[in-house]
Amino acid sequence: MTVQLTHFSAAFVFALFASIVFGITHRETTRDMIRYGLYCFGMFLGGVLVAGWAMWLIRR
Amino acid sequence: MANSTQLKTKPATETTQRAAMMAIVAPALGWLIPGAGHMIQKRWIRGALLLVSIGTLFVLGLMMQGHIYRANGGDILDILGFIGDLGAGGMYIVTLALNGGQGAIAFAIADYGTKFMIVAGLLNFIAIADAYHIAIGKKQ
Numbered sequence: 480m481t482v483q484l485t486h487f488s489a490a491f492v493f494a495l496f497a498s499i500v501f502g503i504t505h506r507e508t509t510r511d512m513i514r515y516g517l518y519c520f521g522m523f524l525g526g527v528l529v530a531g532w533a534m535w536l537i538r539r
Numbered sequence: 540m541a542n543s544t545q546l547k548t549k550p551a552t553e554t555t556q557r558a559a560m561m562a563i564v565a566p567a568l569g570w571l572i573p574g575a576g577h578m579i580q581k582r583w584i585r586g587a588l589l590l591v592s593i594g595t596l597f598v599l600g601l602m603m604q605g606h607i608y609r610a611n612g613g614d615i616l617d618i619l620g621f622i623g624d625l626g627a628g629g630m631y632i633v634t635l636a637l638n639g640g641q642g643a644i645a646f647a648i649a650d651y652g653t654k655f656m657i658v659a660g661l662l663n664f665i666a667i668a669d670a671y672h673i674a675i676g677k678k679q
Contacts, residue, residue: 482602482648489651492599493658496592500662503585504669507679 487527494523561674569670570628573663576670589666597630597659605652607631607640620653626660626667 484492502516561580569576574590577583601607608620624631634640644650672678 480602481604482599484599484603484648484651486647486651489603489648489655493596493655496596497658497662499588499592500666503588504665 490527491524494520494527498523558674558676562671565670565674566667569667570626570663572629573627573659573666576667577673580670580673582673589663593627593659593663593666594630596655596662597627600652600655600659601634601639603652603655604642604649605640605654605656606642606644606649607634607653607656609635620657623657623660626662626664627656628660628663631660 498516498520501519502512502514506512506515565576565579567576568579572590573593574586574588576586577589578586608617608624610621611617640656642649642652644653669678
């Protein structure tokens, strides 16, 4: 069985699961874990979008 | 007097021994099964989330026909890939035993899959360190 993900969906899945692990392992309280996980998720996906647009601009 | 001192120190010694044992068992179990190092210390939800997150990344990597690295002494990137994959512990061993992850990285998705499996292993290393910190009382 094979899975075909687009670049964005692969980045989304990666960001989601990596953020969960980062949140759990890098913070002490549940509230801080959730906040840090959301922050990491935003930074991962934001980084993808910024890098994508930067490459689009460089190509022009 | 001596008896009362013995009674006081015995439970403390047992607790210390148990903590020392847990500091070895939790990381080892966490390496073998992601999240198990947390679960054995009764952090059920954290353990389950780690298992699902790391497990899903690794399995998705395999399903994307990612390549799994074996022990090698060649290219530095291959060695680093092996170290990353090794972090997945039991999943890595089972995959090798079933002869999985043999795909050649011929297209982008397979490359993503390869990276997914390496990152799953590296994330498990972080989870192992976290389980150890809980065991020694550095973290709740």
